[in-house]
Amino acid sequence: MEKSNHVLMLILVLLVLESSSLASNFSSLSHADECSLLFQFKESMSIHKSASDDSRAYPKVRSCDRAGLEQQLSVWPISSNNSLFNLIHLRTLNLANNDFSSSQIPSGIGRLSQLINLNLSYSFFSGEVPKQISHLRNLVSLDLTENYMLTLQGSDFQNLVQNTSETLRELFLSYVNIDFVPDSLVNSSSLTSLVMRYCRLSGDFPTGIIYLQKLQILDLQGNRNLTGYIPEFHGNSGLKQLITGYTNFQGSIPASIGNLTHLNVLNLSRNAFTGTLPASVSNLTQLTHLDLSFNKLTGNLPSLQSLSNLTYLSLRGNNFDRWKLPDWLGKLNKITHLYLTDANLYGEIPSSFFNLTQVEMLDLSGNQLKGELPISLLNFQNLESFYLDGNNITVDFYLFLSLKKLENMNLNGNNISLSVIDSHTNETQPKFKYISLASCNLKVFPEFLRFQHQLEYLNLDNNNIEGLIPGWMWNISKETLIELSLAHNLLMGFEQHSPVASWVSLQNLDLSHNMLHGSIPVPPPSTIMYYVSNNNLTGVISQSICDFSSLQVLDLSFNNITGSIPPCFEKLSNTSLTVLKLKSNTLQGTIPNIFTTECKLEMIDLSENKLEGHVPRSLENCESLQLLDLGYNFLEGTFPFWLGALSELQVLILRFNKFHGIIRIPGNIKVNFPKLRIIDLSNNLFSGDLPHQYFQEWSAMKETMANTIYMQTSIEESREEYNYYISYEFSIQMTTKGVKIDYEKISKALFVVDLSGNMFRGNIPESITTLSGLQLLNLSNNELSGVIPPSMGNFICLESLDLSSNKLSGMIPQDLVQLNFLAVFNVSNNSLTGPIPHGKQFDTFSNDSYMGNQALCGFPLSKKCGDSEASKPPKVSFEEDTESDFPNGIDWVVILIGAVTGLVIGLVCGDYLSTKYYKWFSQRSRR
Template sequence: MGLSILCFVLLSWCLFLKLLLFEIVVVADSSAFNLQPFCHDDERSALMKFKNSFVIDKHASSYEGAYAKILSWKYEGENTSCCLWDGIQCDEDSGHVIGLDLSSSFLSGSINSTSTLFSLIHLQTLNLADNHFNYSRIPPAIKQLSGLTYLNLSNSAFFGQVPYEISKLPNLFTLDLSFNSDFFGEKLLYLKNHDLKSLMRNLTSLEILDLSYVDISSTIPDFLANFSSLTSLLLEDCELYGEFPKKIFQLPNLQNLNVGSNKNLTGYLPEFHEKTSLTRLILADTRFSGSLPFSIEKLDLLEVFDVKECNFSSIIPSSLGKLSQLTFLNLGMNNFSGYIPSSLHNLTQLTVLYVSFNQITGPIPPSLGNLTKLTVLELSHNQLHGPFPESLSKLINIKYFNLGVNNLGGIVSFNMFFNMKNLTSLQLGSNNFSLVFQKTNINETSPKFKLLGLSSCNLYEFPDFLKHQNELEWLQLSGNKIDGQIPKWMWNTSVDTLVVLKIANNFLTGFHYEQPAVLPWVNLGILELSSNMLQGSLPIPPPSVKEYNISGNMMTGKIPHVFCNMSYLYILDLSNNNMDGMIPQCFRNLSSSLSVLCLRNNSFHGIIPQTCSGNASNNLMLIDLSYNRLHGQLPRSLSNCMMLEGIVVSNNRLNGVFPSWLGSLPKLKLLTLRKNEFYGAIGKPEKDLEFSNLQVIDLSYNKFSGELPSQYIFSWNSMKVINSSDFTYMIAEFRIPVSKDFWLIPNHRYSITIASKGVEIHYGPIQDIYAFVDLSSNRFEGKIPELFGNLKALRSLNLSNNMLSGHIPSSLGDLTMLESLDLSQNNLSGNIPQQLKQLGFLARFNVSHNNLTGPIPQGKQFNTFDNSSFEGNLGLCGDPLSRKCGDLQFSPAPTSTFGQVDDSGFLSVLDWKFAVAGFMSGLVVGVVLGNAMITKRHGLLEKMLSRISRGRWD
């Protein structure tokens, strides 16, 4: 009985506890439900309409964690309250929607001021980043959301003017409009109707401002230095200009400052008298200059310091070594000099160190080996010398290592790099040391290189360890002393991954006897085998090839037709070989991809194939077919090659009249028709400003006739402007996608051959500021146009060996950049203009074998020219000729015989020429010539005298 009562009591107690627990759960559930803010119907409706204005597109967002948040927005089921929807935040008290975060939500579609988004007037935070709004404008209705404190519209394909209405959101703490750009990186947002100053004036509460990649095109307003709340100021690549306000560096809360990639933004780093909050300072690719202040040590919280590609100079201050929090330091591409401070060994948190492209001297401090967290070390393109520091072998975490293009010497054991297990990129080329390879066991833990640059390392053979590399993407062995054949085992090295193979400038004689029909690297994009001793037929690259350069070898045979199917080919250079046959007519198929076609100095014959079809995708920039045996005419289809910058077909057997139809090519800089069989007069251009970008024209050694083409000279605008600000070269340059990870920007430098005093000089490369005109060895006649004096950028002018008459224009004295002037072998008369003394750069001068008279200008450059510059002008006198001007006695002729004496003293000159002609050809000839001089004083007699003086009667 007692036991039964006990059981009953226990059972009752359990039921009570169960009921109590259920009640607690129900009450808790009810409380939880009651704590959820209610959703206003009008806001829920507005959100649904906003949702329905877009489609879901998986390509609209780039973030890996993106997902379609709006798919959780539904009227029925458990999520009827919009406050429970993904990306929505409601106020706990009022239930109004105060936050909308649809970043990375695959949204695709347009948005405008009628959108129901702008009826959510209680919004405080709005984030639509990383979507695609179809290049629509940021709606001015944004001003209706006057309570916004956070606005993020970055990377969402908005286009057009940034609305001024954003300036009417005074509560903003964060404004982010960054990275609205298209697939090619072109900026989509801009400030044109108002500047940064008017946009920012009222946003004084800002803490974060990110307008990176917005085209602002203005200065940075000084009053930003009063925005004391700013923690991040991000204005990367905004087309900013002017001087950066120094006081912004002193903002008390500023942690992140990035104004990089504004190429016209100038500025200086101030002296830092107090510690700052800066953790990231990025000034890369601007025109900041001066020195790094020693007081930079005050920035002791700095983690990232990037001043790559600025104009900083002087030494690297040792105080940098006190910034112990630094993880990223980039000083590359400046003008720093002196040593690398040994104090940098204190930067034990450093993972990335760039000091490349400066003027750093001295050895590499051995203490850099203490920076064991380094993953990137870039010290290339400096003047470092001394032995290679073995202490760098301690960098066991290094991934990218570049010491190329320095003066390091000694003998370096390559085996030290086998201990760097994470090393994937190693560049040691262009130093003075010799690499040696000890025999060692290559195992699975040895580094697998992706990029290996060993150019000019005194190698005599292919490094044996390459047999075991199967992940190489880039291999450069150029400029060594490797001879013989390419070994057979190379055909099995990284066959699936190799994209770039450069073995130029060695002594290679050929390929292994089992050379495959097609080179085995299936993804090969760049093949450079130039300047070796290779023989035989061309090796066939895979269809993926983009640059094929085998120039400067001894290749023979014809161009295989398989090259016509290489639809990705950008550069084809077979120059300076022994190849023959015809250029395949199917090369016209390549004009949509091919940018450089260089077949110079072979034995190709036949006609030039049609190269460009009429479509807009022609990319040909340079065609060089010089020094071959081609005949026929230039193909008229070249006028369709709208990207053409250079046409070089000299030293062939081409014929036809001057190809004036080339004048419509908008980018043509270089035209060389030298030593062919072109003929006829060069008439007037069909349109104004034809050949307006031409900088180099060579029509020499043809059969052109008539007057010099003064109408074309008037159009040569690019020869009229002197631009010496940039030391660049005339090149065909473009971007080549090599693989999914990187692009190459290869270039092909243009070259020309210049003749002066019978000597040919090969110019390669040509400076981009170079202007050159050679119309010599033709049948041009008449006067030299004064218009030549307008071509201020001319460096060389050659009009020799024609039938030009009249005086030398004094306007040639205006060509202050002129280095070479050749007017020899003509029928020019009169004096040498004294204005030519102004030509301070003139190094080569030739007026020999003309009918010039009077004193030779003295002083300056004229003191450097010898007799050969003036010979064959019997009327010239003065140094360097032995004939002194005072020795010439002229007897004035009777007025009745020779007419009136003009201001130039013409009769005295004719009198002298009469005497010379009579002496040389006999009295009767002299009398006849004398009468002819009276009637035609600038005509046939002048030519006859010239030819007598040269012994030439043709």
């Protein structure tokens, strides 16, 4: 049955009554009455039919019998007073694969008390499942699968389970929101199938359910907060599928699991199982699918040779003892999918391994395999996807050109040989979709690419390919190429002109970290083709890039591109572009005012260029903008407060420019950076007080986040067969303790304020301490005065605090000792006094943190702190002659002799030295 929006395939099967007396017990409705109700239900639904529709697709109902009614209809939300719910003899109701417009399941469902089979799967129901569903005491099968906005309350679930404990056999609830699995389900003695994938279950799973004698399928995949364990199995069990993937089951896998001899699917992936894999797993000879990936299994891997029916095997991401590919693995000759990623493999690949002639998907990445890939690779004629990245294998690439079904391949980091040029043509080569040959020490573009016309992803990053990109590259995969990455090579430009918009589907173009040079001029409107000269990269890329209507990520950073940003980039920002990265080039001129209300940009990085002028006001149209980095340019003007209206902006970097003036919030501005987490205004000419008004407004920094989610943009390309995703992670550079640090990933739990290197004055306002989520705070190299607020002890997440080179006075607050994560602390070159706090992190800081504060004392400084009396200057008394500290008697004689002698020596030496250094100074001045 084919799914379609607003289309209903309705199957209503009426109960075939065993006798008329039984019928009279249920209802007085006649057969004709029931048929009439069915037709009323049909008429309440509108049939959408176009002129081209075949009437066979929309059969007319001409008769009604107790076998039921089948009709394809277009459905609107259905209510409880619909005639459907008067069909009290109904035994099977199937409304699957339809669109009920996110309406609720009508409470009238409870009136169909004779229902045995209820299927409402894939029907876009939402809200709460009505309590009346527990009235269906005769249910044998209930299917609510993939109604994502549907919620089944725990109490209603429990009532349903209790009322159907003797009849219920099949329960399919995947993707329905459910809090927990009720304990009473252990009493469902007839249960054969329990499928609850991705239901957001939490708490402990009732282990007794696994012991149900008739249970054959238990599938709990994707409930990350569901805990449990695998119990001991002492008797016979009919369990055929045990799936706990992506849950939080823990403990060891018991040896008694070998008693589940009927199992054909065992999926324990992405749990927290520990210990060794018991050898008794070899008893599960009916297994076709075994997935133990991403656990914490240790020890030796037992032989799985007896599992001759396996078609799917995944052992990736465990901590097995270092092991070689065993010979018995080559005997599992039914395997089609084999995942041994990050499995601690080492050594050479044995020849027996190539007996797996049925393998379609093979992943050996992330291991320590070495040696040469033999010609027996050609046995893998069914291979469609091969991942070998992260090993040290020597590969003659042209072996792969004889694997006709191969579509996806990743050989990153291996030793690839392209020395053999053979007679493979377009007709004889495999039709690749995904190729990644990064870090393979390539020096030229592989010739086989000339014949690839179905590529969707091509990655040649981190090689030594130098010179010009060959002209034939523009002709490959014109209709299909989605992502092209040539970053980190030695490319200088393009061999010849590029056709306008060569790759009509291109979404990600990364040419960063090369040696591309020249400007990006805007060709005249009449220009049809542009060529590369010795000094000019462009014309070649400017017109064609601006015409890539699907381009979403453009990264030309870390090259030698000069000139200005072409105005034609307006076309990109207004169509599909989400990431524009031109960092670290030599671009000049102003940033063009090209951003309209259609702007879709999420990241703009124009840092480390020579751009000047003001920040274009049109940027306020980019409502999706999350990151703006304009650092290390010559931009000027006052603080662009109007960027505060961008509700998604999380990172703002304006460091090392010529911005000036006081930072304040204009009276007519109501939205002020609601999601801002990182702001760097360092090394500009800002003045006045610190922006205390903004400290009160930056609400995102007042929260702490424990999860590690990274900033990125996800791009989805829909194809007929599947959805293709590109994920581009944002990156920035920041300075901590004078050291530039590249953040290749930006955690959404990172909160930073850097206002250093400006002319801010006045006190540190208390309002800054409300930013309790801060991890890095840098206020150094300003003209701040007053004391360090003790409330800075509220920065419970703070890792770096730099207040150096200001005019701060007073003592270092003892409250700062409670900053348990503080790793960098610098208050040097201020006027601080008193003892340095002692304890916790403060015992780890060096002298450099405090130098330039003459009145500080205590560890780690050599200057000791005395008691309060000893630290006071001595008193001189003229009233007491006895015990006086003032000199008298013989003391005066000694003092006078020393003074006269010193005076004579000083006059003689002073005359000599002043004469000598006067001559030296005169000579230096003439130079």
